[in-house]
Amino acid sequence: MKNKLKSVIQKFGRVIVDPVLYLAVVGIVLAISTIFSLGGGILANIGTLLNAATNSAIIGNLAVILCVGLCAGFAKKEKANAAVFGLMSYLIFLYANNAYLTITNALVEDGAAGMGLFATGQAMVLGVQVTDLNVFGGVIIGCISGWMYNKLIDVKVPEVLRIYGGPRLALLAMVPFMILFAIAATYFWPPIASAIRNASTFINESGGLGVFIYGFLNRVLIPTGLHHFFWMPFDFTAIGGTAVVGGETVYGAANIFYAEMPLIANGTLTTVDSSLRFASFGFAKEFLTLGAVLAMIYCSKAENRKAVTAMLVPIYITACLAGITEALDFIILFASPVLWIAKGLLTGLGEMTLFLSGCKTYNIYGLIELLTVNLALPMSVTKLYLYFIIGIIFTGLTFVVFTFLIKKLNINTPGRADDWGEEAGTNSSEPVVVNDEIANLIIEGLGGKDNVVTAGCCMTRLRCEVKDPSLVKDDILNKVPNRGLVKNGKEIQIVVGLKVHDYYDKIKPILRIED
Numbered sequence: 001m002k003n004k005l006k007s008v009i010q011k012f013g014r015v016i017v018d019p020v021l022y023l024a025v026v027g028i029v030l031a032i033s034t035i036f037s038l039g040g041g042i043l044a045n046i047g048t049l050l051n052a053a054t055n056s057a058i059i060g061n062l063a064v065i066l067c068v069g070l071c072a073g074f075a076k077k078e079k080a081n082a083a084v085f086g087l088m089s090y091l092i093f094l095y096a097n098n099a100y101l102t103i104t105n106a107l108v109e110d111g112a113a114g115m116g117l118f119a120t121g122q123a124m125v126l127g128v129q130v131t132d133l134n135v136f137g138g139v140i141i142g143c144i145s146g147w148m149y150n151k152l153i154d155v156k157v158p159e160v161l162r163i164y165g166g167p168r169l170a171l172l173a174m175v176p177f178m179i180l181f182a183i184a185a186t187y188f189w190p191p192i193a194s195a196i197r198n199a200s201t202f203i204n205e206s207g208g209l210g211v212f213i214y215g216f217l218n219r220v221l222i223p224t225g226l227h228h229f230f231w232m233p234f235d236f237t238a239i240g241g242t243a244v245v246g247g248e249t250v251y252g253a254a255n256i257f258y259a260e261m262p263l264i265a266n267g268t269l270t271t272v273d274s275s276l277r278f279a280s281f282g283f284a285k286e287f288l289t290l291g292a293v294l295a296m297i298y299c300s301k302a303e304n305r306k307a308v309t310a311m312l313v314p315i316y317i318t319a320c321l322a323g324i325t326e327a328l329d330f331i332i333l334f335a336s337p338v339l340w341i342a343k344g345l346l347t348g349l350g351e352m353t354l355f356l357s358g359c360k361t362y363n364i365y366g367l368i369e370l371l372t373v374n375l376a377l378p379m380s381v382t383k384l385y386l387y388f389i390i391g392i393i394f395t396g397l398t399f400v401v402f403t404f405l406i407k408k409l410n411i412n413t414p415g416r417a418d419d420w421g422e423e424a425g426t427n428s429s430e431p432v433v434v435n436d437e438i439a440n441l442i443i444e445g446l447g448g449k450d451n452v453v454t455a456g457c458c459m460t461r462l463r464c465e466v467k468d469p470s471l472v473k474d475d476i477l478n479k480v481p482n483r484g485l486v487k488n489g490k491e492i493q494i495v496v497g498l499k500v501h502d503y504y505d506k507i508k509p510i511l512r513i514e515d
Contacts, residue, residue: 011074011456011463012070012143013227013458014073014456014457014458014461014463015069015070015073015074015146015456016066016069016070016073016139016232017458018069018073018458019065019066019068019069019070019073020066020232020236022058022065023058023059023254024364024365024369026054026055026058026059026258027254027258027362027364027365027369027372027373028368028369028372028373029050029053029054030050030051030054030055030258030261030373031261031372031373031375031376032047032050032372032376033046033047033048033049033050033051033054033055033262034047034051034261034262034265034376034377035047035265035376036050037051037262037265037266038265038266047262051262054258055258055259055261055262059255059258059259060248061126062135062138062236062255063090063125063133063134063135063136063137063138063139064087064090064125064126064138065138066135066138066139066142067086067087067089067090067137067138067139067141067142067145068083068086068087068090068142069083069086069142070086070138070139070142070143070145070146071083071085071086071089071142071145071146071149072086072146073146073456074142074143074146074147074149074150075146075149075150075153076150076153076454077153078153078166078167081166081167082145082146082149082167084167085145085149085167085170085171085174086141086142086145086146086149088171088174089141089144089145089148089174089178090138090141090142090145091126092174092175092178092179092182093130093137093141093178093181093182093185094125094126094128094130094182095128096178096179096182096183097130097131097182097183097185097186098128098129098130100182100183100186101122101129101130101131101186104186106186107122107129108120108121108122117129117132117249120132121189121190121193123249125137131185131186131189131190132189132193132249133185133189134237134238134251135236135237135251135252136237136238137185141178141181144177144178144181145174148170148173148174148177149167149170151170152166152169152170152173153166153167153170154166155169157169193238196237196238196239197238197242199239200238200239200240200241200242203239204241204274204275207355208352208355208356209352211277211278211348211351211352211355212348212349212351212352213348214234214277214278214348214351215281215284215347215348215349215350215351215352216344216345216347216348217230217344218230218231218281218347219281219284219343219344219347219348220340220341220344222325222326222329223329223330223333223340223486231278231281233252234252234253234278234279235252235253235254235255235278235279235364236251236252236254236255237251237252238251238252239252240252240253240254240256240275240278240279241253241256241273241274241275241278243256243259243260243273243275245259245260245263246259246263252275253273253275253276253277253278253279254279254362254364256273256275256276257272257273257275257276257279257362260272260273261373261376261377264377264378264381265376265377265378270381271360271381272360272362272381272382276360276361276362277351277354277355279362279363279364280351280354280355280359280361280362280363280364281347281351281363281364282323282363282364282365282366282367282369282370283347283350283351283354283363283387283390283391283394284325284343284346284347284350284351285319285320285323285325285366286319286320286363286366286367286370286391287350287391287392287394287395287398288343288346288347288350288394288395288398289316289319289320289325289328290316290320290395290398291394291395291396291397291398291399291402292328292332292339292343292398292399292402293312293313293315293316293328294395294399295398295399295400295402295403295406296308296312296331296402296406296413296414296415297309297312297415298399298403299402299403299406299407299413299415299416300413300414300415300416301415301416304414304415304416305415307415308414308415311414312328312331312414315327315328315331316328319366320366320367321366321367321368322365322366322368323364323365323366323369324366324460324497326460326461326483326495326497327460327483327495327497330483330484330495331413331414331483331484332413333484334484335411335412335413335414336405336409336411336413338405338409338411339402339405339406339411339413342401342402342405343398346394346397346398346401349394350390350394353390353394354386354387354390357383357386357390358383358386359382359383359384359386359387359390360381360382360383361374361382361383361384361386361387362374362382363387370387374387434499434502434503434506435506436506438480438481438503438506439503439506439507439510440510441476441477441479441480442462442477442480442494442503442507443507443510443511444473444476445472445473445474445476445477445479445480446464446466446471446472446477446492447466447467447468447471447472447473448471449510449511450467451466451467451468451471451472452464452465452466452467452511453465453466453467453490455504455507455508455511456504457500457501457503457504458500460483460495460496460497460500461486461493461494461495461496461500462493462494462496462500462503462504462507463491463492463493464491464492464493464494465490465491465492466490466492467490469487469489469490469492472487472492477494480494480496481496482494482495482496483495483496483497
């Protein structure tokens with residue numbers, strides 16, 4: 001039961017990462033709109049258009065975007081149909097919930113003066129007043145609709161009723177189900193919302209300690225694939241904070257920051273909401289990662305140092321610029337869990353230091369986002385200079401700690417083992433051409449195509465579920481260029497890097513996976 005639950009959570013993390021990654025682009029476009037809005041005339045108008053196209057259109061409708069993305073992501077086949085099904089499910093909920101609130105005379109008037117529906121338990125979503133499930137609503141309905149779709153998509157119906165089969169049969173079942181859910185939400189959600197507010201209050205009142213724990217767990221959970229499940233609620237739901245910005249209620253650290261950007265740029269706001277402390281974990285990707293890489297290069301044997309540098313520097317550049325750290329993370333973890341825990345502790349300490357220093361810098365995905373987004377705002381507000389000063393200090397601290405542990409515990413980081421050259425040949429950093437041979441090795445290593453239940457990918461990993469884990473052959477999978485294998489019961493993850501979609505596209509025809 002425990003492994004099954006963990007597998008479900010890992011699958012959720014894999015599926016939700018795709019729609020969330022679009023927000024990296026949103027942040028950059030929003031920064032550009034903020035810069036344009038500081039000008040006059042046509043530039044200000046362009047800024048207004050860009051802001052509407054990102055902040056209002058995407059951030060303001062994140063619940064429905066996540067619902068559609070999750071339903072399509074969970075779907076085992078005909079994903080385009082699944083996306084439409086997810087959208088219809090969400091719309092059914094909105095209108096059914098509003099109708100029930102109307103029937104029971106439960107629709108509330110505006111709350112406190114100038115605060116709209118804030119703190120009333122209801123909100124306007126796509127022009128409809130409903131029970132305020134915020135982003136959680138989109139996530140819950142996306143998961144439900146994905147499950148319902150997969151359950152009914154392959155149910156056979158008589159030929160004369162074929163038009164009502166497949167996705168249409170799923171919709172027939174979803175209409176009454178979603179109506180009941182919409183009614184039930186008016187009763188079960190208010191106490192849940194209250195519990196979320198209490199949890200958020202506790203986290204907020206924990207100060208630096210809360211940030212330390214958040215940073216540590218967000219880092220050490222990466223090998224399990226559960227880190228997405230951990231940080232996303234803080235950045236995109238009420239767990240990370242709630243604020244009224246420009247008369248609109250906004251939930252989550254990242255969403256609050258995006259909403260505040262234009263107001264900070266034009267001087268309407270002179271500070272950033274404190275929830276930002278949950279949206280600065282790009283710090284470790286840029287600075288702690290550098291310290292770790294320098295330490296591993298320094299501790300390698302002289303004859304291997306050039307090769308270690310050639311392997312680690314491109315990995316660091318990817319981690320620093322784009323925020324994709326998993327290749328290096330697994331190198332550290334497989335070298336020594338002690339090093340991995342140390343990196344987690346340093347990450348928590350670094351984010352806590354940023355918070356206590358008064359630094360108000362937004363950064364989730366990497367250096368490109370850091371500079372683009374924060375340079376659009378006054379330095380007096382973001383204190384970006386502190387981010388770099390503290391970053392340099394923690395680069396040095398990480399270098400010292402890693403060097404001490406590697407030498408003291410004689411940890412075999414890259415380039416220290418006598419046979420390192422042979423080992424490096426298996427998982428080379430050379431550019432990989434993903435061909436049919438590699439695809440066949442993956443399938444064979446997973447125990448054959450009949451042993452593969454599901455397959456998918458996230459940013460850097462192939463994630464597969466197998467029928468019989470005993471048939472999985474590590475020696476064959478390790479012939480495939482990879483940065484590590486992670487096995488949890490029937491869940492097999494192959495860490496292959498940013499070309500993961502090339503790998504996935506090659507194995508899809510063999511496994512007969514339909515999009």
